[in-house]
Each structure stands twice: as structure tokens, then as C-alpha cells.
Amino acid sequence: MRGLVPLVALLALPTMASAQLFGGGETQRQVAELREQVNQRLEATSSAQFELASQNELLRAEVARLRGQVEVLMHEFEQLRVRQRDFYVDLDDRLRRLENPGGAQASGGGGDPATEAAEYEAALNLLKGGQFREAMLAFEAFTSAHTASAYLPSAFFWAGNAALQAKEVSAAANHFNTVLARWPSDTVAADAMLGLANSQQALGDGRAAQRTLQAVVERYPDSTAAQAARQRLGMR
Structure with missing residues (x-):
């Protein structure tokens, strides 16, 4: 009988170690909570990155639109400058005659x-x-x-x-x-x-x-x- 006690004790060690290692149900719950927190943070990060990418795309589109407007205004200004120059050339010509x-x-x-x-x-x-x-x-x-x-x-x-x-x-x-x-x-x-x-x-x-x-x-x-x-x- 005395020889059986150490053997039983040895057989119980893995179970005790496992319980100590994982802490039973409480430890598993904490691990699950940590996993959930990590997943939530990953999802939040992904959502923020997606929103940032969308905002960047909107900004690029707005910059392109403004550049287009600037080009149109520059073209209109150049046309106005040419018309004004032609007007004064014509004016000087008429003045010389009149x-x-x-x-x-x-x-x-x-x-x-x-x-x-x-x-x-x-x-x-x-x-x-x-x-x-x-x-x-x-x-x-x-x-x-x-x-x-x-x-x-x-x-x-x-x-x-x-x-x-x-x-x-x-x-x-x-x-x-x-x-x-x-x-x-x-x-x-x-x-x-x-x-x-x-x-x-x-x-x-x-x-x-x-x-x-x-x-x-x-x-x-x-x-x-x-x-x-x-x-x-x-x-x-």
C-alpha cells in the first residue's frame, strides 16, 4: 500500500499542473476576453484605416477638381488678356486715324x-x-x-x-x-x-x-x- 501512494501522487501531478497553468475556467475566460479585446481593436484599426483611405480619396478628388477650376480660370484670364490687348491695339489704330x-x-x-x-x-x-x-x-x-x-x-x-x-x-x-x-x-x-x-x-x-x-x-x-x-x- 505504501508503494501505491507515490504512484497516485505522480499521476495527479499533470492534472494539478494543468489546473495551475490554465487556472481553470477563470483563466480561460480571461484569455477569451483578451482575444475579444484584441479582435475589437483590430476591427477598430481596420475601420479607421478604411475611413482614412476614403478621406484621402475624397481629398484627391477635391484637389483634382480645384486644379481643373484653376486651369479653366487661367484659360479664361488669358483669353481676357488677349481681348484686352486687341482692344487697345484697335483703339490706338483708331485714335491715329480719328x-x-x-x-x-x-x-x-x-x-x-x-x-x-x-x-x-x-x-x-x-x-x-x-x-x-x-x-x-x-x-x-x-x-x-x-x-x-x-x-x-x-x-x-x-x-x-x-x-x-x-x-x-x-x-x-x-x-x-x-x-x-x-x-x-x-x-x-x-x-x-x-x-x-x-x-x-x-x-x-x-x-x-x-x-x-x-x-x-x-x-x-x-x-x-x-x-x-x-x-x-x-x-x-
Whole structure:
């Protein structure tokens, strides 16, 4: 019997060691909880990474959209710069041809020629300086103050150009129409008709603009305005 006791004790050791090692059900529960916590953290990490990746993708898309807008704005700015440059080139060309309209040295209405010339030149300088609204008002004041001036056709013409640049499109059309109605044979008439076409286009009346361009070609075929009208109409 005494020999059996050590043997039983030895057989019990693995069971005791196992119980001590795993701590029974409590240890297994703790291990399960740890596993659950690890899994939850892994899931949370994966979710955060997915959300971050989604946000990065949205940011990339937004950056691409903004770059596209910047490119469009740069293109529009370049077009505006070219149009502005062309306007001033055309303006300088017209000024060289029209600075002394009709060779007039005196007012047809008995006014002071020097005063008329000074006021006319001052309005032109406003226009050349890009002060379009101020130039429009100056030319309008000139046409009211000097109703018999030899500068009058050109003053109405430049008032129309200044008004068009100042986005006073209806006023521009009225000034150009005044030139055409009162001085259809003046040196500014062809350019005034071209300006009227530009005003009609700006007012959204494309058909009227086309008809006016055609009229420029028919009435003033040898003018620079007719050349511009032909280009607009796709004619040679």
C-alpha cells in the first residue's frame, strides 16, 4: 500500500499542473476576453484605416477638381488678356486715324475750338487709361455741351466704345445708332456699325448682330470694320 501512494501522487501531478497553468475556467475566460479585446481593436484599426483611405480619396478628388477650376480660370484670364490687348491695339489704330476728325479746327456752333479740343482730348485720355465709365460720362457731357462741334460724330462713337467696355451695353448701342442715323458717311460710321453689332451680341441678340455685321460688309466694303465683320461672319 505504501508503494501505491507515490504512484497516485505522480499521476495527479499533470492534472494539478494543468489546473495551475490554465487556472481553470477563470483563466480561460480571461484569455477569451483578451482575444475579444484584441479582435475589437483590430476591427477598430481596420475601420479607421478604411475611413482614412476614403478621406484621402475624397481629398484627391477635391484637389483634382480645384486644379481643373484653376486651369479653366487661367484659360479664361488669358483669353481676357488677349481681348484686352486687341482692344487697345484697335483703339490706338483708331485714335491715329480719328484724333483730328474732319480736319476741324473750329466749332461749327461758334464755341471755343481750344476748349472743345481740350475736353475731347481729356475724354480720350480717360478712355486710353482704362477709365471706361468716366470716359463715357466725359464724352456724353461733351456731346451735350457742344451740339454743333465737328468732333460730335467721333465723340458719340467713343462714348459708345467706352460704354461697351463699361458694360453699359444699352447706352453703347444708343450712341452707335446715333452716329449711324446722323452721320452715316462719316469716317467713324463703319466702326460705329461694328460697335453696334458688338452691343447687340452682348445684349444676347445674336441674329441682330449677324444682320448688322452683314450690313457693315455691304455698306462699307473697303473699311477695316468690314474686314473684321467678314472674319466674324466666316467670309473671305
